[in-house]
Amino acid sequence: MLPQLCLALVMLGITAYAVLGSADFGAGFWDLTAGGPERGGRIRGMVQRSMSPVWEANHVWLIFVLVIAWTAFPVAFGSVFSTLYVPLFLAAIGIIFRGAAFALRGQAATIREARALGGLFALSSVLIPFFLGAALGGIASGRVKVGNAAGDPWSSWLNPTSAVIGAIAVVTGAHLAAVYLAGDSVRAEQPQLARAFRARALGSGVASGAVALIGILVVRSDARSLFDGLTSGGGLVMVLISGVAGVATLALVWGERYGLARVTAALAVAAIVAGWALAQDPYLLPGQMTLDQAAAGDAVLTAVLIGIGVGSLILGPSLWFLYRLVLQGRLDQSYEPLDQRFRP
Amino acid sequence: MAAPGLIVFAQQVTDALPGGGAQPDTVLARQMQALSLAVHIPIVCFGIAFPAMILFVEGLYLRTGDDTYKALAKRWSKVALIIFAVGVVTGTILSFEFGLLWPEFMATFGDVFGIGFALEGISFFVEAIFIAIYVYGWDRLSRRAHFWTGVPVVISGFTGSFNVIAVNGWMNTPDGFDLVNGKVVNANPWDALINENMWHELIHMYLAGYIVAGFIVAGVYSYAWMKGRRDRYHRTGLVVTLAFACLAAPVQVIVGDWAGRDVGDKQPVKLAAFEGLTKTQDGAPFTIGGFYDAGRGEVRYGIEIPKLLSLLSHHDPNAKVVGLDSVPESGRPPVNVVRFAFQTMIGIGTALALLGVVFFVTWFRKRRLPRSPWFYRAVMVAGPLAFVALIAGWITTEVGRQPWIVYNVMRTEQAVTHAKGLAVGYAFLVIVYIALASAVAWLLRRLARRPPETELASH
Numbered sequence: 001m002l003p004q005l006c007l008a009l010v011m012l013g014i015t016a017y018a019v020l021g022s023a024d025f026g027a028g029f030w031d032l033t034a035g036g037p038e039r040g041g042r043i044r045g046m047v048q049r050s051m052s053p054v055w056e057a058n059h060v061w062l063i064f065v066l067v068i069a070w071t072a073f074p075v076a077f078g079s080v081f082s083t084l085y086v087p088l089f090l091a092a093i094g095i096i097f098r099g100a101a102f103a104l105r106g107q108a109a110t111i112r113e114a115r116a117l118g119g120l121f122a123l124s125s126v127l128i129p130f131f132l133g134a135a136l137g138g139i140a141s142g143r144v145k146v147g148n149a150a151g152d153p154w155s156s157w158l159n160p161t162s163a164v165i166g167a168i169a170v171v172t173g174a175h176l177a178a179v180y181l182a183g184d185s186v187r188a189e190q191p192q193l194a195r196a197f198r199a200r201a202l203g204s205g206v207a208s209g210a211v212a213l214i215g216i217l218v219v220r221s222d223a224r225s226l227f228d229g230l231t232s233g234g235g236l237v238m239v240l241i242s243g244v245a246g247v248a249t250l251a252l253v254w255g256e257r258y259g260l261a262r263v264t265a266a267l268a269v270a271a272i273v274a275g276w277a278l279a280q281d282p283y284l285l286p287g288q289m290t291l292d293q294a295a296a297g298d299a300v301l302t303a304v305l306i307g308i309g310v311g312s313l314i315l316g317p318s319l320w321f322l323y324r325l326v327l328q329g330r331l332d333q334s335y336e337p338l339d340q341r342f343r344p
Numbered sequence: 345m346a347a348p349g350l351i352v353f354a355q356q357v358t359d360a361l362p363g364g365g366a367q368p369d370t371v372l373a374r375q376m377q378a379l380s381l382a383v384h385i386p387i388v389c390f391g392i393a394f395p396a397m398i399l400f401v402e403g404l405y406l407r408t409g410d411d412t413y414k415a416l417a418k419r420w421s422k423v424a425l426i427i428f429a430v431g432v433v434t435g436t437i438l439s440f441e442f443g444l445l446w447p448e449f450m451a452t453f454g455d456v457f458g459i460g461f462a463l464e465g466i467s468f469f470v471e472a473i474f475i476a477i478y479v480y481g482w483d484r485l486s487r488r489a490h491f492w493t494g495v496p497v498v499i500s501g502f503t504g505s506f507n508v509i510a511v512n513g514w515m516n517t518p519d520g521f522d523l524v525n526g527k528v529v530n531a532n533p534w535d536a537l538i539n540e541n542m543w544h545e546l547i548h549m550y551l552a553g554y555i556v557a558g559f560i561v562a563g564v565y566s567y568a569w570m571k572g573r574r575d576r577y578h579r580t581g582l583v584v585t586l587a588f589a590c591l592a593a594p595v596q597v598i599v600g601d602w603a604g605r606d607v608g609d610k611q612p613v614k615l616a617a618f619e620g621l622t623k624t625q626d627g628a629p630f631t632i633g634g635f636y637d638a639g640r641g642e643v644r645y646g647i648e649i650p651k652l653l654s655l656l657s658h659h660d661p662n663a664k665v666v667g668l669d670s671v672p673e674s675g676r677p678p679v680n681v682v683r684f685a686f687q688t689m690i691g692i693g694t695a696l697a698l699l700g701v702v703f704f705v706t707w708f709r710k711r712r713l714p715r716s717p718w719f720y721r722a723v724m725v726a727g728p729l730a731f732v733a734l735i736a737g738w739i740t741t742e743v744g745r746q747p748w749i750v751y752n753v754m755r756t757e758q759a760v761t762h763a764k765g766l767a768v769g770y771a772f773l774v775i776v777y778i779a780l781a782s783a784v785a786w787l788l789r790r791l792a793r794r795p796p797e798t799e800l801a802s803h
Contacts, residue, residue, distance in 0.1 A: 052476075053476045053477070054476065056428065056429060056472040056475070057469065057472040057473045057476060059432055059436070059472075060465070060468055060469045060472050062436065063435070063436060063439055063465050063468060064465045064469070067439070067458060067461040067464070067465045068458075068465075070442070070443065070450050070454040070458050070461070071454055071455055071458025071459060071461065071462055071533075072455070072458070074450055074451050074452070074453070074454030074455045074458070075451045077443060077447075077450055077451065077454055078447035078449075078450045078451030078454070079447070079451070080443070081440075081442075081444050081447050081450070082444075082447035082762065082763055083763075085444050085761065088440060088443070088444060089440070089444055092436065092437050092440040092441075093772065093773075093776055095433050095436050095437070096433045096434070096436075096437060096780060097776075098433075099429055099433035099436075100429065100430055100433055100780055100783065100784070102429075103425070103426055103429035103430070104426070104783055104784070107422075107426065107787045107791055108787075109790055117783075148447050148448055148761060148762045149447070149761055149762035149763040153763060153764070296454075296455030296458075296531065297529075297530070297531050299530075299531060299533065300456075300458070300459070300531050303533040304458070304459060304462055307459050307462050307466075308462060308466070311462075311463060311466035312466075314466065314470060315466055318470050318473045318474065318496070319473060321473070322473045322477060325477060325481070330481075330484055330485070331476070331480040331484060333480070
């Protein structure tokens with residue numbers, strides 16, 4: 001029971017990161033594809049304004065996942081990091097560029113500086129979720145062997161499952177971001193911008209569905225046991241929930257009901273993460289190591305649960321306070337297109 | 345030749361061969377880790393100390409209603425947010441590197457010390473949440489509420505470093521597990537978390553945070569002072585940061601003495617490396633300068649002060665001090681690196697403490713700032729020097745811990761990854777950090793050039 005609870009904490013962290021953190025990456029995707037400085041200035045201004053107060057807190061979910069994983073499942077953690085070092089290192093480098101460039105763009109004084117920093121921010125925002133997704137694909141398809149760099153450093157993440165999960169991570173992040181940004185644009189009283197994000201939310205939503213369907217076919221041929229897990233029992237239930245929530249999101253976005261669309265879009269992503277966990281049960285590293293084999297001793301797992309439990313008494317209200325202030329618009333800066341700032 | 349001597353000899357030979365006893369990549373991995381820590385640790389200093397200084401100035405604003413204080417606190421909070429953002433990413437690199445570089449360390453001991461990082465994760469979360477609320481909440485929350493949203497930033501800065509340093513303390517005095525046939529069993533994370541070494545390390549680092557952040561920021565305002573910008577805005581910036589740093593610097597000397605005695609007690613070989621003391625002896629001398637000649641087993645060209653080491657490390661001039669010869673050569677850290685770093689830290693720390701005394705003596709006797717331009721020049725140099733002392737201090741303790749990653753339990757080369765291509769990653773990381781540092785320095789300068797009044801125009 002203790003290992004399951006600790007795994008639940010890890011999955012909670014991954015879900016939160018996939019719902020909140022990947023939306024920040026998705027915002028970077030729209031920043032990247034917004035076009036030239038004048039045409040894209042409006043989109044970029046909204047991205048800058050929406051992400052600024054929350055991206056750091058959203059990013060911490062990744063740290064949360066790492067620290068619980070290495071405490072509760074140390075051997076699996078060592079095996080994953082030593083085998084998948086290429087995509088993880090690249091993601092880490094991307095994280096430096098993304099965070100620093102975004103923070104510094106807020107202080108840029110000329111359009112040229114803002115463009116250079118923005119390009120760096122946006123490009124890394126696309127690469128990070130791909131590499132992290134590819135690493136997850138390596139785990140889910142059973143390519144991480146137990147031991148110090150025991151798996152293949154290249155085929156463990158350059159494979160069909162990794163490619164498709166990396167693509168899903170990028171596309172769903174873009175979809176979530178578009179849904180959130182559409183809502184933020186309405187709150188900022190920018191109807192034109194809201195329409196632009198609505199179109200992007202619909203397009204990326206359809207694309208997410210398409211990639212997910214292709215993904216199921218790819219997984220079927222590349223990682224059969226994962227496919228079987230996703231198409232039976234709890235895994236199947238989660239896949240279906242995700243599909244329904246995805247379709248509901250499209251309908252809500254179509255009807256411009258962005259508040260509810262936030263919830264269903266997040267649910268669609270959360271269900272897929274849960275489905276993945278159920279699909280590879282009882283394994284932590286499929287075909288290699290079960291959850292029980294990977295778990296640390298009871299004293300450690302109890303300590304993790306107590307530590308996080310007590311910590312969440314502070315963390316929970318703090319997060320609630322932050323998102324309440326954000327969603328009420330109380331931390332909003334006044335909106336201006338990014339290129340406007342540099343006009344005399 | 346006696347059998348133990350043969351073993352030592354054999355170990356030396358195999359350790360020296362590439363791909364022999366030692367993993368050839370251990371050195372690269374250690375350098376990568378050290379580089380990443382050296383980038384992150386100064387940022388941590390700002391995380392520890394800067395929010396308290398900002399809140400102090402905002403407190404002045406709340407009491408007096410003077411907009412100068414508000415402009416200063418607001419400006420500082422923007423700087424703090426940029427530094428925090430950089431700290432978020434450099435801290436992430438560290439947690440990735442634990443897995444990427446030291447998978448065996450994590451696999452074997454992750455469960456023992458991990459709870460410290462789990463709690464640090466919570467602190468980090470709270471810090472990220474409230475620093476955002478604080479910085480974006482200017483003019484949007486009530487004045488009092490805004491002040492209070494800064495308090496969790498100060499507290500979580502402390503608890504975060506508490507937990508990380510607890511883990512470092514544990515690596516130096518490992519506890520909370522049993523070793524049965526080379527296997528780690530009965531991990532007890534709470535015993536590991538609260539270990540003997542952490543208390544002096546924590547206080548030492550906490551004060552270092554105030555000294556480094558205080559002197560670096562004070563240096564900026566000292567420069568402005570020399571350039572003739574002596575209005576209330578600049579004066580406040582100078583006095584507040586100087587007061588924090590100058591208060592902490594003399595206290596640091598006392599804490600350093602405590603730390604040194606603790607190390608002498610629990611890691612005598614490390615202390616011997618600080619001093620290049622080869623032979624265990626009573627009434628050991630303290631040698632300033634010079635270098636350690638491993639062949640002769642002595643420090644050459646140094647100035648020797650008789651019995652001082654015994655006096656410092658045990659508060660008794662005739663006390664016995666354990667030398668490097670208490671362990672085979674394969675169990676000793678690289679003496680010159682450790683010793684040079686140690687002496688650098690001591691030298692700079694003493695100088696900064698004196699600077700602090702000068703400031704306070706002038707302040708209390710004459711109720712004003714020192715007038716000599718040399719004082720302001722000294723403060724400008726003090727920031728970079730404090731940074732050097734900080735890094736030297738961490739080199740002292742971390743290289744001094746070698747060849748162990750977990751002291752006397754796991755050697756560093758047993759912990760390192762078997763993955764290839766570390767050199768490529770290392771080169772890449774160096775370039776990235778250089779780019780990062782230049783970009784940050786450049787943008788902070790840009791921010792500093794903006795007139796303070798812009799902070800009061802709400803936007």
